[in-house]
Amino acid sequence: MNNDYICDTNALHLEFSKNVLFFFSALGAFNGLFLSLYFGLLIKNRSRATYFLAALLFVISVRVTKSVFLSFYPGTSTVFISVGLAACFLIGPFLYLYTRIAIHPQKVKQWNWLLHIIPVLIFMIIISSLYPYSEYKHLWWRRPPRIFGVILSTQWILYTVAAIYQARGAFKTLFDKNKKITTLDFWILNIVIGGFIIWLAYNTTTYTSYIVGALSFSFTFYITLIIWIIKRRKSTLTFLTPTVKYANKKITEEKASSMADKLEELFKQQQIHRNPNLKLSDVAAQLEVTPHQLSQYLNDNVGLSFSNYINTYRIQTATQLIQTNTLLTLEAIGNECGFKSNSSFYTAFKKNQGMTPSQFKKSLS
Template sequence: MEFEDQILFFFSALGGFNGLFLSLYFGFIIKNKNIATYFLAALLFVISVRVIKSVFLTFYPETSSLFIQVGLTACFLIGPFLYLYTRIATRPDSIGKWQWLLHIVPIIVFMIVTGILYPYNEYWHLWQRRSDGIFGYMLLFLWTIYLIAAIYQSRRSFLKLFSKTEKLSNLDYWIINIVVGCFLIWLAYNTVMYTSYIVGALSFSFTLYVSLMIWFFKRRQHGLSFLSPAIKYQNKVISDAEITTIADTLPRLFTEEKVHLNSDLKLLDVANRLEVKRHTLSQYLNDTVGQSFSNFINGYRVESAIEMLQSNQVLTIEGIGNECGFKSNTSFYNAFKKHKGMTPAQFKKSLK
């Protein structure tokens, strides 16, 4: 093996083995484990097995056909584990205690039966993307369907990327990270005919290390959690109906009725308007929106202040802050700078 190939083998294989280590870490060692953590561990495990298979098959073509078959059949579980992680992480009460087995057991049974009746060393052509490659196309279909389902489950997190009033929570950040990473791996393996077979393994190594680096630095700055929502509400669950009701009604209170202009507005006032409990609204804002109540309403107050700064030529900057619900100039300036990265005076000057 030439030196360039040795370097390529090292980095691609290292990602796979590190993925195996992380799957064991998340599954057995990390504290505050929950069912979503286990599915993330399982997802990392099957991707790592698939990646390691690809690496050895590329650089050592004489690799055992049994190992190749294990790596290929592991792909059938990548999509289901990704879907189950995103579904449970975003909506913990959306799946029954054993309902997840419906997504996993049939596939495991299929993997076992396939290994017995159609061993890879005799039926390798069935795994190719060709006219008789039934398993290859089944794998592509299953992986793609579950990937789309996972993206759909994560839609609220992705929408927050473009929202002016909602900020990404810790959990939103990692869901997006994981889904995008899995999409890149899927893309790499399904465009192999235009690139190289080893690109999928390198894609996994790249996304794994980038994710860990970002996690490390952000954790030092903000104490981010990699796996699950804040422990503060782990024993309290909001139903899907409550989430939908709050998500539909809450924005209207601020955009249409502009309740945030009331400087004495409290969390309980908004909860009463929504006809939900105070702690339910607080949990929704923290877990789903990723903001405290004060930051949430200040975001709307700042947007109202921006509109007045652009159109009002009568009131002073301090007067505008007061009209928009801020009780003091200090709170107005601090909130404005936090949301816009500049003071109200700097913003007004930039309009000229």
């Protein structure tokens, strides 16, 4: 009798725990969908970064929704299940893309992000056609021969690690007592750490559908709480859209095209960037525009500040000289390209190329 009572109690406790997790999974899916709508359509001064954040939250929500329906309605359409699995494959890429674009918006060209997304979609279309989930769901299980599960887990963690690497500067600032962490760094750290925890839960817990859903709820709820706190202190989430400096005074397409042509002539043909004393006002005068208009064009249309813009050309010239000129020292090459000091040359070169000039020279041999 006592044993039956204990078994019934344990069963009730297990069922209650399962229902609680199921409840928070559903809330996690709803919260994610709401936040993706908020960042994608409702937030003011939307940027590429906010769109990718919206996409990240959306695929997390779709993945959780798939699990909720599959658990509650075992007869859920295999097409919907395939969509949910595809969303799971996209969590890592969107986490990486958001982090990279938020930190280095100029390094991701307009359509380059598709290189991370289209292969996933093609892969899932092929897999769904050749190995329907209803017949081959064992290939997605946690135990062998879960080949597709291994592929998903590996792809997800590789992108997550890549996102953590992109945010390495924010992590360094977090543990540096001499530096104050910025709101953007704080935000990115929360997104990256939250994404890693969701991956960890997916790969280390028994009831992945429920645990990931519950953690997704916690993750999205936490983001909502951060937004509320920041909006209590500031009027808008300005750190999410750092490049909308001149949003109310857009340059016309005709004028922007004219400025682009003239800038190309000045920097590529005349190579005015070799002048170490080159100023924004000097270039603006040659373009016959105001310094404000030139700065606006560079920020809005190119996505670079004036100093980063001219340094891009200086580094391009430096790499050409390193490859072709064997007589000049690296310091002399830096001076030839317009840098006033060796330190500024080395700093700009490493930021642009990911290595120092000397390392770049060694890589050529």
